[in-house]
Amino acid sequence: MNENVRKMVLSAFCVLFIGSFSVWAEDKKDTPEKETVVATLSKDQIKEFATFIYVRDLRRQELVVTTRIYGEKQRELKGFVEEMSKEFGMAPVNAYTYDIKDKSLYQLSTNKLDKAGAPERKLVRKIDSDGESKYISRLMVARKLTEQQLVVLAQLREEKAKEAKLLDNKLRQTFKLDPEGSYRLDEKTGKVFRLPKVEKDKEPPKASADKASAKK
Numbered sequence: 001m002n003e004n005v006r007k008m009v010l011s012a013f014c015v016l017f018i019g020s021f022s023v024w025a026e027d028k029k030d031t032p033e034k035e036t037v038v039a040t041l042s043k044d045q046i047k048e049f050a051t052f053i054y055v056r057d058l059r060r061q062e063l064v065v066t067t068r069i070y071g072e073k074q075r076e077l078k079g080f081v082e083e084m085s086k087e088f089g090m091a092p093v094n095a096y097t098y099d100i101k102d103k104s105l106y107q108l109s110t111n112k113l114d115k116a117g118a119p120e121r122k123l124v125r126k127i128d129s130d131g132e133s134k135y136i137s138r139l140m141v142a143r144k145l146t147e148q149q150l151v152v153l154a155q156l157r158e159e160k161a162k163e164a165k166l167l168d169n170k171l172r173q174t175f176k177l178d179p180e181g182s183y184r185l186d187e188k189t190g191k192v193f194r195l196p197k198v199e200k201d202k203e204p205p206k207a208s209a210d211k212a213s214a215k216k
Contacts, residue, residue, distance in 0.1 A: 037192070042190065045175075049192070050185055052170065053183060055167065059164050063157065066160055080142055080146065081143065084136070084143070088105065098136055108121060182197075
C-alpha cells in the first residue's frame with residue numbers, strides 16, 4: 001500500500017476525529033442525566049479504571065469516525081464512477097487506462113495478457129480536445145486515489161473494531177460491567193455510574209472519565 005496514501009488518510013482521520021469528539025463534548029454538557037451507581041471501586045482500581053475508560057472512549061470514537069470517513073469516500077467513489085460513465089461511457093465493472101500522449105482511452109482485459117505480460121488493451125475512445133483529456137485524466141486519478149484510500153480505511157476500521165472488542169472484554173471480565181453501557185467514574189468516592197441512553201445522532205463513546213486523571 002502506498003505510504004503517502006496511508007498518511008493522507010490518517011491525517012484526515014485525525015482532523016475529523018478531534019472535531020467529532022469536541023462536538024460530542026459540547027452536546028453532553030447540555031444534556032441532563034439520571035445516573036445509576038453500578039459499582040464501587042477500591043483505591044487501587046480507581047486509577048486503573050480511569051485510564052481504561054479514557055482509552056476506551058478514544059478507541060470507540062476512532063471507530064465511529066473511521067466508519068464515517070469510509071462512508072464518505074464510498075459516496076465520492078460512486079460520484080466519480082457515475083461521472084465517468086455519463087461523460088465517457090465507461091462501464092463501472094470494467095478496468096480502464098488512459099494514454100495522455102495520444103489521448104486514447106483503453107479498456108483493460110481481465111483475462112488476456114499481451115506479449116509483455118500486461119493486461120491486453122482495447123481502444124474504446126479517442127479524446128478530441130485538451131480540455132476533455134485533462135478532465136478524464138483527473139477523474140481517473142481521483143478514482144484510483146479514492147479506491148486506495150478505501151483500502152486503507154477498511155484496514156483501519158478493522159483494527160479499531162478489534163481494539164474496541166478487546167476493551168469490551170476487559171470491561172466485562174475485569175470490572176464485571178456491561179460493555180453496552182456508558183459509564184462515568186467519580187474518583188473521589190470510587191463510584192461508577194451508568195449513564196442513560198442518548199439519541200443515536202448524539203451518541204457518545206461508551207465510557208467517559210476525567211482526561212487529566214487518565215494522563216497522570
